[in-house]
Amino acid sequence: MKLTYSVKNAVTGLKTNKTRSFLTIFGIVIGITSIILVMSLGAGAQNFILSQVQGLGTKTVAVIPGREPKGPSDSAQLFSDSLKEKDLIELNKKQNVPNLSKVMPVVFGGETGLYESNTYRLTVFGGTELMSSIFDLEPEEGQFFTEDDVKARANVVVIGSKVKEELFGSSEAVGQKIRIKNLNLRVIGVLPKKGQVSFFNFDEIAMIPYTTAQEYIFGIKYFHRLIVEADSEKNIDNVAEDVRITLRNSHGITDPEKDDFFVQTQADLASRLGSITTALTLFLVAMASISLFVGGVGIMNIMLVSVTERTKEIGLRKSIGATNKDILTQFLIEATVLTVLGGFIGILIGTGLSFIIAQLLTKFAAIDWSFSFPWLGALLGLGVSATIGLVFGIYPAKKAAEKSPMEALRYE
Helix, strand or coil: CHHHHHHHHHHHHHHHCHHHHHHHHHHHHHHHHHHHHHHHHHHHHHHHHHHHHHCCCCCEEEEEECCCCCCHHHHHHHHCCCCEHHHHHHHCCCCCCCCEEEEEEEEEEEEEEEECCEEEEEEEEEECCCHHHHCCCCCCEECCCCHHHHHCCCCEEEECHHHHHHHHCCCCCCCCEEEECCEEEEEEEECCCCCEECCEEHHHEEEEEHHHHHHHHHCCCECCEEEEEECCHHHHHHHHHHHHHHHHHHHCCCCHHHCCEEEEEHHHHHHHHHHHHHHHHHHHHHHHHHHHHHHHHHHHHHHHHHHHHCHHHHHHHHHCCCCHHHHHHHHHHHHHHHHHHHHHHHHHHHHHHHHHHHHHHHHHCCCCCCCCCCHHHHHHHHHHHHHHHHHHHHHHHHHHHCCCHHHHHHCC
């Protein structure tokens, strides 16, 4: 009964001073709103990144030239030219990688596409006819290039939907020629809208045979990536290990620490990116928590003012039998009610803002962003709010409880 009475008394006090009560919990509201917003957007970002990574296929392994970067000083290794045609030949031998289903060399780079007076900055992506099946791409107009086109270094190109829109508008693209770095390429296919997959936006891409790209666009004799597909998901680790062994033999490497390439599965990449987004989210939550501390100080300040204003009330209650514990409990409950109320409001505002941002990103930025309600963040927010009320309310409550009844009744 005492607890119920104290809660009712605290709520009555809050209703009596609505403006002051709201201003008191404003810091808590901001802090909890920030935490909910950061955690919801962090979860949305993680889902988005993982969906993009998994869009490349769960059976694929990327072989990247250079030593795996352990820090900023190793980033130059990513531009190594260690993957060459002989590696492709070795990987295609069944005895070297028994569970390999497909392997495709990839070269890529930014170039400008030109059609009549229209120009567009696009990504030239050189591969083989296997691109269609590996990336699950089927042209909505025309067709994909063939193995013969790859062997013949044919001047053909399959363009993304954005490239078509920027260079041709509503006109027919298939059969026309676009110019990329002094090379005329005949458009043989147009891809449907697909958006971002892994690190590539397939709407802004020009796919051509890798042999054509090496010879006429980039002037190189090595690969930027090798995309390997296992025959099943359960064999993905075996394929990754067989690829490492085959490339070490091909490169004459006996010490794995001196590998001039590294193998990355989609699971590795998803795990790594997930760890990065989690760490970033926790960092932002820690930053947002600073406002909770500031809000707690505000709670303590207002509670001290409240104790002073209600000195006579404290004296009156003590004179009719209230103990120090009753007074302490009353003021602690008032502080906790204030902070928990602020926590509820913060959760509502943070959730609403997260939902609105998810809708805006989906509608205007064409990003498949899923709204995610952070249950953990909500529970954590309420728990932190209550804790702040107890921690920052204890000093004013103790000060109220220790007041002498006689002095309190004489207070003017």
